[in-house]
Amino acid sequence: DAGVTQSPTHLIKTRGQQVTLRCSPKSGHDTVSWYQQALGQGPQFIFQYYEEEERQRGNFPDRFSGHQFPNYSSELNVNALLLGDSALYLCASSFVGREGHYGYTFGSGTRLTVV
Amino acid sequence: KNEVEQSPQNLTAQEGEFITINCSYSVGISALHWLQQHPGGGIVSLFMLSSGKKKHGRLIATINIQEKHSSLHITASHPRDSAVYICAARSYNTDKLIFGTGTRLQVFP
Numbered sequence: 001d002a003g004v005t006q007s008p009t010h011l012i013k014t015r016g017q018q019v020t021l022r023c024s025p026k027s028g029h030d031t032v033s034w035y036q037q038a039l040g041q042g043p044q045f046i047f048q049y050y051e052e053e054e055r056q057r058g059n060f061p062d063r064f065s066g067h068q069f070p071n072y073s074s075e076l077n078v079n080a081l082l083l084g085d086s087a088l089y090l091c092a093s094s095f096v097g098r099e100g101h102y103g104y105t106f107g108s109g110t111r112l113t114v115v
Numbered sequence: 116k117n118e119v120e121q122s123p124q125n126l127t128a129q130e131g132e133f134i135t136i137n138c139s140y141s142v143g144i145s146a147l148h149w150l151q152q153h154p155g156g157g158i159v160s161l162f163m164l165s166s167g168k169k170k171h172g173r174l175i176a177t178i179n180i181q182e183k184h185s186s187l188h189i190t191a192s193h194p195r196d197s198a199v200y201i202c203a204a205r206s207y208n209t210d211k212l213i214f215g216t217g218t219r220l221q222v223f224p
């Protein structure tokens with residue numbers, strides 16, 4: 001049973017470009033959360049998708065947008081890339097239970113470098 | 116002040132030593148996660164705690180809800196334990212994970 005799959009693993013983009021990162025959740029999971037981890041820092045919450053809608057959002061500008069598909073997979077889009085967007089982007093999947101989200105499982109991340 | 120604080124930030128040890136990493140949080144939580152991140156980025160979930168203590172192999176995690184504090188212990192540390200250990204608090208109100216900045220552990224033979 002595959003865990004969380006993220007693609008691509010590494011990516012280099014030029015400032016001003018747009019990028020799309022992809023995440024396939026663990027089988028049985030219905031919720032995808034995206035995090036940005038700058039070098040030497042803990043992950044920062046970007047947003048969470050459940051039932052194809054953005055349910056929660058962290059302190060990130062509108063340049064960061066996402067989507068969830070009917071098969072629960074998700075995309076993270078970043079427009080007008082800045083050098084400061086260079087980071088490891090982590091996806092975590094979970095499932096909604098009676099008292100919240102369970103089974104948090106993380107992908108290996110996509111390392112984005114903006115030059 | 117961060118809502119989730121970890122200490123120490125960096126830790127070096129000799130193989131065989133007993134390791135303790137601490138995590139304090141200021142938010143109301145429904146659970147606390149201990150995660151392991153190796154170079155390259157992939158994160159592995161070690162424990163999820165809402166009370167008491169859990170043990171898996173040489174790893175032990177404890178949580179004191181009243182004191183808003185959790186610890187991760189590694190007994191008989193080994194070089195392969197070298198990694199960044201991150202605690203993440205699951206907010207009771209929002210159900211979001213709030214991460215600490217991590218503790219970088221290096222175990223030397």
